[in-house]
Amino acid sequence: xxxxxxxxxxxxxxxxxxxxxxxxxxNLLGGRLLHxxxxxxxxxxxxxxxxxxxxxxxxxxxxxxxxxxxEMIVLKAKLTWVGNTSMEVxxxxxxxxxxxxxxxxTNKAYLIxxxxxxxxxxxxxxxxxxxxxxxxxxYQDALKRREARLKRRASNTDKQCL
Ligand SMILES: CC(C)(COP(=O)(O)OP(=O)(O)OC[C@H]1O[C@@H](n2cnc3c(N)ncnc32)[C@H](O)[C@@H]1OP(=O)(O)O)[C@@H](O)C(=O)NCCC(=O)NCCS
Numbered sequence: 001x002x003x004x005x006x007x008x009x010x011x012x013x014x015x016x017x018x019x020x021x022x023x024x025x026x027n028l029l030g031g032r033l034l035h036x037x038x039x040x041x042x043x044x045x046x047x048x049x050x051x052x053x054x055x056x057x058x059x060x061x062x063x064x065x066x067x068x069x070x071e072m073i074v075l076k077a078k079l080t081w082v083g084n085t086s087m088e089v090x091x092x093x094x095x096x097x098x099x100x101x102x103x104x105x106t107n108k109a110y111l112i113x114x115x116x117x118x119x120x121x122x123x124x125x126x127x128x129x130x131x132x133x134x135x136x137x138x139y140q141d142a143l144k145r146r147e148a149r150l151k152r153r154a155s156n157t158d159k160q161c162l
Contacts, residue, residue: 045113081142085122
């Protein structure tokens with residue numbers, strides 16, 4: 001498998017916030033935003049792996065600013081780390097009020113996707129070529145996040161249903 005650059009699988013996605021996406025105050029619902037974060041991340045991971053992917057994990061997400069009905073959001077997704085069959089994707093979200101031109105950084109999330117073969121089993125993914133200092137720094141930070149996730153995963157394996 002040929003290694004790929006981060007830029008080869010970057011995704012940018014825009015959504016217009018419609019009334020059906022909002023709560024009674026006219027602000028974007030958190031669950032709807034998470035859906036788009038998941039979709040943008042999955043597209044970047046699928047493009048890198050050239051494969052179907054499953055979401056294994058979404059790290060905590062902070063909602064920094066409300067996004068209002070009628071505004072746009074811009075989601076940018078890029079690979080930050082790859083393992084054997086799993087990939088970490090960073091998704092950043094900004095709101096864009098196209099009337100006033102004001103933009104705000106609203107969210108950032110890290111997600112783990114696993115590449116799956118036709119039987120639904122994890123399959124290897126291409127290595128990641130790191131070209132910039134920022135990509136190298138993100139990769140090192142991703143190693144620490146992975147350690148924390150694997151510890152959390154291990155502590156959940158024996159949990160029983162209520
Ligand atoms: C994600 C899933 C495919 C992993 O399958 P598995 O048989 O447990 O496979 P493994 O234990 O070998 O894990 C595969 C890879 O994912 C990583 N991984 C799995 N769960 C993880 C988690 N919660 N956090 C971080 N990494 C995780 C493993 O570290 C491994 O990485 P590596 O191959 O790069 O070293 C499986 O748990 C699953 O199907 N989960 C449900 C997914 C889902 O329904 N998502 C929502 C809809 S898409």
